Amino acid sequence: MKLVIHGKNIEITDAIREYVNQKIEKAVNHFQNLTTEVNVHLSVARNPRINPKQAAEVTIYANGTVIRAEESSDNLYASIDLVADKIARNLRKYKEKRLDQKTQAQPKTAVVVEEVPVAPDLIGDRTPELPTEVVRTKYFAMPPMTTEEALEQLQLVDHDFYMFRNAETGEINVIYERNHGGYGVILPRNGNGHTNHKNGKTAHGNSATPEKSTAKG
Structure with a gap:
């Protein structure tokens, strides 16, 4: 398993590196056959108004699937503990889902969904804020999926x-x-004001409609 540790506004000391190795290896110990690479990003906020200030983010690449967790607190070691626990839970959930798919005898059934208009306000009570500049750029593979x-x-x-x-x-x-x-x-609208549905036809309307909406389960 490849483990890469990055730091922002913080020096990755030998003590921090050893602690990360210990916690992450323990978290993924039972999932070694699934995990190919683990990226750990540690950061400390310079802005005193940001609280909590010390964050730990873990991204795991497992057989083409990306599994990610992030935690923040006032103490970097505490943040590492929290994110290690969360990534272990996410890995367990992923492994259990894979096992369910393998042992499922009956054909996969479609999820019953209801088409509803996109909510006019996607942020609710939160105040929209835009950064003054681009602070981070991410690139990732985008294979087709349902x-x-x-x-x-x-x-x-x-x-x-x-x-x-x-x-x-x-x-x-x-x-x-x-x-x-x-x-x-959220679906894109083409030039003539239509949205494409998965059956290849187009739908007419004044607003884009979700392809599907379903509850957590």
């Missing part, structure tokens, strides 16, 4: 949304966690 597969990825990456390439339309979609429960999908 909405169900994208939902599984969303539940593993510890984010509120997940961007993916729809396997049936070839378009870039975004699946997100709704403030009031469940999930929604």
Whole structure:
């Protein structure tokens, strides 16, 4: 297993490196056959108004799947403990899902969904804030996948949304966690004001509709 440790506004000392190795190796010990690479990003916020200030982020690449967790606290070692526990839970969840898929005898059934309009306000009571500059750029592979597969990825990456390439339309979609429960999908609108559905037809309307919405389960 390849373990890479990065630091932002912090020196990665031998003591920190040893502690990260100890905690992460323990967290992934029972999942060595799934894990190919582990990236650990440690950071300390310079802005005194940011609290908690010390964060630990772990990204694991497991057989083409990305599993991610992030925790913050006032103490870097405490943040490492918290993120190690969370990544172990996410790995366990991923392994159990793989086993369920292998042992499932009956054909996979479609999820019953209901088409609802995209919420006009996706941020709820939160105050929208834009950074003054781009502070981080991420690149990642975007293999085609179904909405169900994208939902599984969303539940593993510890984010509120997940961007993916729809396997049936070839378009870039975004699946997100709704403030009031469940999930929604944001679809692009083509030039004539239509949205593509997975059956290859187009739908007419004044607003984009989610491809599907389903509850956590």
